[in-house]
Amino acid sequence: MQIHIDTIHPQKQPHPEDYPLYQIFLLPGPMEVAVDFISYHTTSASLLFLSPYQHLEWKTPTIQPVVQILFHGDFYCIEYHKKEVACNGLLFNNIYLRPFVNVSASVYDEIVHLVNNMKRELTTHSSFSTSVLKAYLQLILALSSKAKKQQVDMDLLTDNMEMQEGESFQQLLEEHFATTRSVSFYAGILNLSIDTFSRKIKRQLGKLPSTLIQERVILEAKKLLHLTYLSIKEIALKLHFEDEHYFSRYFKKYVGISPSEFRLQVGISIVAAK
Structure with missing residues (x-):
């Protein structure tokens, strides 16, 4: 299987391993992280997106566990993947945007629900599991992209003159x-x-x-x-x-x-x- 879901404890592992995989982290509250040695502050529940071999450090390790989704780039939709690895991708591989998106409590809970469904599907080993998991992942990425686009548009309105x-x-x-x-x-x-x-x-x-x-x-x-x-x-x-x-x-x-x-x-x- 080209996708894996884990629960990690930042307090125990402030310097996690660099992976050859795409990663999504579900951050339950405000945190400070460093991605490729640049610090970022989240202000609420958020999702953090890393591309293969990006370096992550938990700057203010929380005692709360963090859900981690790891997947190979070839696992999810080809056309979506090509778009997202382009220089103007919203979630991954964009050097001009923050690597995370703050989301509302309702969106965060919806994504947590989808992840829990994925965890159950990973245990079924059905012949349809790969298709179901791809569909769940696509939905998580779509919800995240929608939230990120709204965040980017708001930032542009605020910072346009500067x-x-x-x-x-x-x-x-x-x-x-x-x-x-x-x-x-x-x-x-x-x-x-x-x-x-x-x-x-x-x-x-x-x-x-x-x-x-x-x-x-x-x-x-x-x-x-x-x-x-x-x-x-x-x-x-x-x-x-x-x-x-x-x-x-x-x-x-x-x-x-x-x-x-x-x-x-x-x-x-x-x-x-x-």
Whole structure:
């Protein structure tokens, strides 16, 4: 089975293992977590979404247990998966958005109910179990996406007047991330000094521009490793690295494993289903 549900205790394990799987955590109340060493504060019941090999740390471990759903990317709907691993996915693999969504008590309870149904289904071993589990997972993702879209729209209304440089940088980064990894390049286009540019982007997007550049390159590398049969050398060339060895070192520095290991663990069988 390519899906597993567990109950974990953050207080006992503040530094959980990095998994080659997608993960959803049901957080029952306000918490502070760090994802890829960047801290985030939830303000209510929420859901946290991690992509393969993202690093998680419980900064304020709660004594309350947390439900964890782990699944392989090929487990759920192919078209939904392709959309969600794109750079503009709402839940997974979006370097510009917070990795969690706050939800109302009613939505949280509804998702808990769906997870409990999934747990029961996992014990039946019916020939229909995979289809039923996929349907439950799709519904959880749909409810989460709806809540996340509402949250994003509200944030845009609140921050619209203060996000000019951040929005411009996002557009520029999407155009040039494969060819240019220099902060000075983007600062220059926006007619800002590097210090001013870095300060504005950190305030508006929550991360330094150097971090966002690195994350965008790694995101694209992960997508190409997961969803294509391009060789490591071809991916390195596509992302304008000097050679595949430099690309492999860069990838391992930020992900923790080599590109070939990532491809082996995360899988690319989804391509065959086109």
